[in-house]
Amino acid sequence: MSNNKSFSTETSERYSRALFEISKESGELEKVETDVKTFKSLIEKSLELKNFIHNPTHNITNQNNVFNILSDKLSFSKNFKNFLFLLVEKRRIFFISKIIESFLKLCLKKRGELKASLISSKELSETELENISKELSLSKGSKIKFDFKIDKELIGGFKLHIGSFMIDTSIKNKLKKFQQRMLEN
Numbered sequence: 001m002s003n004n005k006s007f008s009t010e011t012s013e014r015y016s017r018a019l020f021e022i023s024k025e026s027g028e029l030e031k032v033e034t035d036v037k038t039f040k041s042l043i044e045k046s047l048e049l050k051n052f053i054h055n056p057t058h059n060i061t062n063q064n065n066v067f068n069i070l071s072d073k074l075s076f077s078k079n080f081k082n083f084l085f086l087l088v089e090k091r092r093i094f095f096i097s098k099i100i101e102s103f104l105k106l107c108l109k110k111r112g113e114l115k116a117s118l119i120s121s122k123e124l125s126e127t128e129l130e131n132i133s134k135e136l137s138l139s140k141g142s143k144i145k146f147d148f149k150i151d152k153e154l155i156g157g158f159k160l161h162i163g164s165f166m167i168d169t170s171i172k173n174k175l176k177k178f179q180q181r182m183l184e185n
Contacts, residue, residue, distance in 0.1 A: 012095045016102035019083050024110075028077050033107045035080040040100045042070075054094050063088040113143045117161040121154035121170065136162070 005013075023032040043050050052058065052066065064085055071081040087093040108115055118124075118132065129146060136144045140162065151159075155171035 008095055008098060011092065012098035013102050015083075015087070015092065015095065016099045016106060019079070019099070019103055020106045020110075022083075023077075023079050026079060028079055029107070029110075031077045032080050033104070035074070035076045036100055036103055038074055039070075039076075039080075040097075040104075042074075043097065043100075053096055056091075056094070060088055063093060108145065111143070113145050114140060114162055115147070116144050117147045117149070117159075119149045119151050119154065119159040121150070121152060121156050121158065123150060124148065136160075 019032065019036075020029070023029045043053065052063075067081070067084040067088065070076070071084065076084075084093070084096075087096060087099075092099075105115065116136070118129075124132075129148060133144045133146060144162070153172060155175075157168075157170035157173075159170055159173075160167040
């Protein structure tokens with residue numbers, strides 16, 4: 001393990017690897033991945049759930065009851081349900097968002113896919129997104145999955161993030177660089 005990682009990052013990676021391995025061994029990786037995505041979406045949409053998870057004053061029994069009800073209502077796999085109980089028991093449930101992100105990265109890596117963020121100044125058609133994805137997939141040697149967003153403040157162009165690799169062709173960035181050069185001279 002790298003000494004540069006924070007405690008929360010290192011802990012989250014350990015728990016996500018454990019969930020990944022147990023799901024893979026039991027043959028439930030796809031189901032658990034679906035459950036994780038559902039739970040992630042629920043956390044993002046529900047401020048109450050997010051606050052409940054991050055509130056350390058709730059006792060273990062109360063938290064387990066809530067996650068038991070959620071798991072039953074959303075038909076979570078036994079592995080994911082037990083994983084939530086483990087996080088509650090070990091008082092690590094507030095790391096769940098980081099654990100989810102790390103787990104989803106492991107699932108993408110197993111399928112040979114890379115996650116990328118594409119931010120454009122305008123709406124792109126499905127065909128344009130597919131063409132960009134195909135070109136990048138060929139150059140990177142892995143299938144690229146995009147999170148696509150529109151940011152009108154870019155004025156024109158786009159920003160692309162793939163891991164630590166970034167391309168910024170936005171007019172906003174070019175103006176910023178031009179302004180910096182003018183200030184330096």
